Amino acid sequence: MATRAAMPEPAHLARRQRTMALRMTALLGAMYLGFMLLVALAAPLLAVQVAPGISIAILLGAVMIVMSWLLGWFYVAWANRQRDARGGAI
Amino acid sequence: MQAAGDGAHNPAALFFGLFVVVSLAITWIAARRTRDTADFLVAGGRVGTLQNGLALTGDFLAATGFLGISGLIALIGFSGATYSIGAMVGWPLMTFLLAEPLRRMGRYTIADVLMYRLDAPSVRLLSAIGSLAVLLMFSLMSMVGAGALVRLLLGLSYDASVWLVGGMMLVYVLLGGMIATTWVQTIKCVVMMGSALALAVMVLARFGFSPGALFNAAAARNGVGVLAPNPNAIGLWDFLSAGISSVIGVASLPHVLTRFFTVPDTRTARQSLVIATGLIGLNMLIIFIVGFGGMALVGSAAIRAVERGGNMTIPLLAQQLGGPWFLGFIAAVALATILASFCGLVMTGVATLSHDLWGRLVRGGRAGEREQYLVAKICTVGFCLVGVFLGITFQGQNIAFLSGLASSIAASTNFPALVLAIFWRRFTAAGAVAGMLTGLLACLLLVWMSPFIQMQMLGHAGAPIGLNTPGLIAIPLAFVVSIVVSLLTARASDAARFDAVEQAMAGGVTHG
Numbered sequence: 001m002a003t004r005a006a007m008p009e010p011a012h013l014a015r016r017q018r019t020m021a022l023r024m025t026a027l028l029g030a031m032y033l034g035f036m037l038l039v040a041l042a043a044p045l046l047a048v049q050v051a052p053g054i055s056i057a058i059l060l061g062a063v064m065i066v067m068s069w070l071l072g073w074f075y076v077a078w079a080n081r082q083r084d085a086r087g088g089a090i
Numbered sequence: 091m092q093a094a095g096d097g098a099h100n101p102a103a104l105f106f107g108l109f110v111v112v113s114l115a116i117t118w119i120a121a122r123r124t125r126d127t128a129d130f131l132v133a134g135g136r137v138g139t140l141q142n143g144l145a146l147t148g149d150f151l152a153a154t155g156f157l158g159i160s161g162l163i164a165l166i167g168f169s170g171a172t173y174s175i176g177a178m179v180g181w182p183l184m185t186f187l188l189a190e191p192l193r194r195m196g197r198y199t200i201a202d203v204l205m206y207r208l209d210a211p212s213v214r215l216l217s218a219i220g221s222l223a224v225l226l227m228f229s230l231m232s233m234v235g236a237g238a239l240v241r242l243l244l245g246l247s248y249d250a251s252v253w254l255v256g257g258m259m260l261v262y263v264l265l266g267g268m269i270a271t272t273w274v275q276t277i278k279c280v281v282m283m284g285s286a287l288a289l290a291v292m293v294l295a296r297f298g299f300s301p302g303a304l305f306n307a308a309a310a311r312n313g314v315g316v317l318a319p320n321p322n323a324i325g326l327w328d329f330l331s332a333g334i335s336s337v338i339g340v341a342s343l344p345h346v347l348t349r350f351f352t353v354p355d356t357r358t359a360r361q362s363l364v365i366a367t368g369l370i371g372l373n374m375l376i377i378f379i380v381g382f383g384g385m386a387l388v389g390s391a392a393i394r395a396v397e398r399g400g401n402m403t404i405p406l407l408a409q410q411l412g413g414p415w416f417l418g419f420i421a422a423v424a425l426a427t428i429l430a431s432f433c434g435l436v437m438t439g440v441a442t443l444s445h446d447l448w449g450r451l452v453r454g455g456r457a458g459e460r461e462q463y464l465v466a467k468i469c470t471v472g473f474c475l476v477g478v479f480l481g482i483t484f485q486g487q488n489i490a491f492l493s494g495l496a497s498s499i500a501a502s503t504n505f506p507a508l509v510l511a512i513f514w515r516r517f518t519a520a521g522a523v524a525g526m527l528t529g530l531l532a533c534l535l536l537v538w539m540s541p542f543i544q545m546q547m548l549g550h551a552g553a554p555i556g557l558n559t560p561g562l563i564a565i566p567l568a569f570v571v572s573i574v575v576s577l578l579t580a581r582a583s584d585a586a587r588f589d590a591v592e593q594a595m596a597g598g599v600t601h602g
């Protein structure tokens with residue numbers, strides 16, 4: 001990662017991190033809103049069982065938990081890379 | 091449950107005694123490492139990644155996460171898990187928006203972060219009031235829960251139970267401060283998750299380790315509806331309001347956000363969140379199995395017969411699957427959970443009282459180190475006494491509306507102010523004050539007008555609004571008022587301070 005030509009200045013870095021944080025927030029919000037609307041408005045669909053005892057609702061709940069963790073992990077991995085790339089510049 | 095309450099031959103008392111001995115030993119060690127105010131309030135900023143992850147998990151997974159949600163699932167199935175999924179979503183939100191700026195801009199409290207950006211004493215005052223309101227409501231809930239649980243497990247009277255819990259808290263926090271609190275929280279987290287996992291494995295073993303077979307057995311007892319949401323349980327808007335309040339509420343709890351002041355740098359803050367989010371997710375999957383296990387093996391009717399809210403699901407299941415010793419162990423874990431959570435609440439309350447109110451507002455930052463330290467200890471005694479007083483006053487009261495109110499207040503005071511301070515160049519102190527005040531008052535007013543207070547508690551025929559959780563109105567309202575007032579009161583100096591925030595965010599300055 002040391003190939004970066006010029007070290008970005010602080011304001012630029014802060015802006016990039018802010019954009020990423022807001023994008024991730026939008027993604028998370030859309031995912032959660034979708035889940036809530038499905039739960040509120042599509043109960044019959046969520047009651048369908050994909051395997052004996054495993055309803056779509058239960059599957060979706062588990063997917064929400066795993067996805068929340070994955071999104072958080074993805075952002076942290078990105079932020080760590082950013083900081084590493086910048087190295088000890090400041 | 092009778093097996094838990096017979097004097098000297100009581101496994102719960104034995105295990106709980108063991109926890110007390112271990113935690114007092116930790117407190118003694120921590121006391122020797124607590125030398126100044128920073129050690130006392132934020133463990134000297136020396137907490138590592140793994141431990142902070144465990145402590146964050148512990149702070150969040152209070153008794154509600156252990157006893158409450160499993161009980162709700164055992165009584166009504168999937169619908170009982172919906173809001174806990176919202177709480178899970180709050181964690182990545184905290185990761186994206188708050189964790190790093192908090193570490194960079196704050197020293198002891200959330201108000202420090204706001205003051206880094208908006209230099210006005212009124213901002214600190216309102217932030218402190220909001221935090222204290224939230225912390226006192228949570229303290230009240232854990233004290234009432236602790237009193238009831240200790241009475242059930244050790245056979246003491248309710249008042250004696252509350253005094254016992256308050257007294258132990260005082261010893262931990264007064265002597266060991268944040269270092270002891272963090273260790274108590276860490277140990278509690280490991281023991282609680284371990285015992286929940288053991289219980290889930292015991293449940294699954296009854297069904298050939300097939301979750302599907304478990305869910306089928308639960309559906310056979312309570313109807314197939316428990317495997318899907320119940321569309322008639324709650325109105326759409328109230329449902330969305332409770333959902334958004336739980337997501338944003340989790341991301342703005344003062345006693346959780348305090349943990350970002352106890353770590354040395356932003357990398358530790360970030361990494362510990364990955365650990366905490368993973369552990370909390372895992373815990374929710376475990377609790378899901380345990381809750382359905384309660385429904386399938388103990389039965390909703392039997393659970394309700396012991397306690398209407400379902401809070402005794404885990405103890406009952408433990409008794410059925412593991413006998414009286416396992417029940418005793420689980421009961422002791424539940425007690426330790428309440429104790430540790432109350433420690434975290436006390437620490438955050440003490441930081442707000444001694445640093446924000448006394449050190450900064452009353453003494454204008456001129457208080458010396460010795461004075462700060464002394465005041466922090468006096469505040470500790472005060473906060474514990476208030477906790478005991480609240481616990482005794484509200485014994486047996488219906489306080490179910492408090493948890494929604496507390497997280498809504500956190501969500502509509504802390505969250506808009508912090509997010510705008512971090513992300514919006516034109517935010518002003520007047521905007522922050524107006525927004526926080528609006529959020530706080532809107533929550534109180536909306537809860538007062540809610541069907542729960544008006545119809546269930548006061549017995550009126552109707553309520554002015556249909557929402558039991560105020561978040562859906564209060565949070566956007568606080569944002570709008572903050573933004574409008576900021577635009578009306580714009581000053582060039584606020585934008586200049588925003589540049590300082592950008593410098594800090596890029597790694598230029600780290601406060602504390």
